[in-house]
Amino acid sequence: MLSKLGKLRESFKKFIDSVVDTATTLLIPKEKLYEALEEFKLELISRDVAFEAAEDIANKIKELIEEKKIRDKKTLVKTLREIISSYFESAGRIDILELAKTRKPLKIVFMGVNGVGKTTSIAKVAVYLREHGHRPLMIAADTFRAAAQEQLKKHSEKTGIPVFMGKYGADPASVAYDGISYAQNRGFDVVLIDTAGRMHTDVDLVNELRKIMKVVKPDLKLLVVDALTGNDAIEQARFFNDAVGVDGFIVTKYDAYEEGGVPISLVYVLKKPIVFIGTGQDYRDLKPFNHLEYLDKVLPQED
Ligand SMILES: Nc1nc2c(ncn2[C@@H]2O[C@H](COP(=O)(O)OP(=O)(O)OP(=O)(O)O)[C@@H](O)[C@H]2O)c(=O)[nH]1
Ligand SMILES: [Mg+2]
Structure with a gap:
């Protein structure tokens, strides 16, 4: 069994590895890049990322690579993080x-x-x-x-x-x-x-x-x-x-959740924040949701 959110993490890793040519540069042949992006989009959708969100992520990455604003792995990972972070930020916060x-x-x-x-x-x-x-x-x-x-x-x-x-x-x-x-x-x-x-x-x-x-x-x-x-x-x-x-969500059974995409979809589609996650059957198994911790789990390190 994969760990919590493991499948989404695998999908991000697979995409990043498929477009990173050497340790630092990105694949240049356009057809290859487009193929990889198309595959990436489908992977995200299969990990519970809503179609609209998957498309937005893939389109933004495509544009930035074409504009040569993303040239290496480090910037690619950083940009993925920024794009997804922005969804959580625009959904606001409820304390x-x-x-x-x-x-x-x-x-x-x-x-x-x-x-x-x-x-x-x-x-x-x-x-x-x-x-x-x-x-x-x-x-x-x-x-x-x-x-x-x-x-x-x-x-x-x-x-x-x-x-x-x-x-x-x-x-x-x-x-x-x-x-x-x-x-x-x-x-x-x-x-x-x-x-x-x-x-x-x-x-x-x-x-x-x-x-x-x-x-x-x-x-x-x-x-x-x-x-x-x-x-x-x-x-x-x-x-x-x-x-x-x-106004906001509680996402339960997070402790057993491997696919990983539900938090992204909820905030992208509904533009409302996740207030808590349920992490088990005990009364203390409840945590305020923190999108930075979530991103740390699903995205690889920048280098
Ligand atoms: N692992 C895990 N189990 C949970 C979590 N939250 C709830 N459960 C379990 O899910 C089952 C259903 O929970 P309930 O709280 O009864 O669900 P409900 O929505 O009130 O159900 P109804 O009133 O029947 O509609 C119980 O066995 C809970 O222990 C969670 O975060 N993690
Ligand atoms: Mg009930």
């Missing part, structure tokens, strides 16, 4: 600790399709917030499945983070509303609202989410996606963004 300083309570709605890791991520974010001096409350507004409430309750028992439960079958928006009042009355400074995970094509789900957003007026709408679903994660992101708007 929930910063937000939590000014909005009380800070209201965060978590959404996503079934099984991506929403409920687990809520518990992880709650633990993260508590470790940084906050008093989070989890709200179980997933009233669609009886088991969903139970899941959040279990996380509450294990972590000691309080949970506000709704009745099975109750209106999720009113559960969320009541939960927020409860938080306000008892001094919780962040509320984390769990929503039902159904197929993202479900019309009822969209109506339900719209209603929740209208009632809750969240400060942050986070979409949870599972890295292992690859291109599907990007489709889900497009869908939720069109339906109710998405």
Whole structure:
């Protein structure tokens, strides 16, 4: 098994090796270069890099080589890094600790399709917030499945983070509303609202989410996606963004993710930042996403 993000790293390495002639110079014959770029684009797409992003990367590299602005391996690697970095930079940054300083309570709605890791991520974010001096409350507004409430309750028992439960079958928006009042009355400074995970094509789900957003007026709408679903994660992101708007992402199962391209695709296509990555099944397996660390993992060293 390759290590985390290993396949994307292999693809970058393969491309770089294929156009670097000697230790320092680039291949000059144009046909060879075009062939290598075409191959590179397909490689990127096969590693979950969205078509538009792969094309943008390949086109920019092609232009710069033609203009002789890239002449050696070092500049090639540096330029790849700059191009991809710029995607992450233009998607902006969300720091929930910063937000939590000014909005009380800070209201965060978590959404996503079934099984991506929403409920687990809520518990992880709650633990993260508590470790940084906050008093989070989890709200179980997933009233669609009886088991969903139970899941959040279990996380509450294990972590000691309080949970506000709704009745099975109750209106999720009113559960969320009541939960927020409860938080306000008892001094919780962040509320984390769990929503039902159904197929993202479900019309009822969209109506339900719209209603929740209208009632809750969240400060942050986070979409949870599972890295292992690859291109599907990007489709889900497009869908939720069109339906109710998405402010940022949590990418789960990063610990088991080999293909590597999902972070690039999310920020390139949606222009929204990745706030956290899930790196395992433990409550502490959550990290603020850092694109520089990501680039260090997927790109080879410059020399
Ligand atoms: N390895 C790994 N597993 C994770 C991560 N996040 C969640 N999981 C696992 O994924 C499974 C599903 O997680 P849930 O949190 O129940 O997912 P959900 O989106 O709430 O699911 P539904 O409520 O059924 O839609 C659980 O077994 C989690 O332990 C992660 O970052 N890494
Ligand atoms: Mg759940």
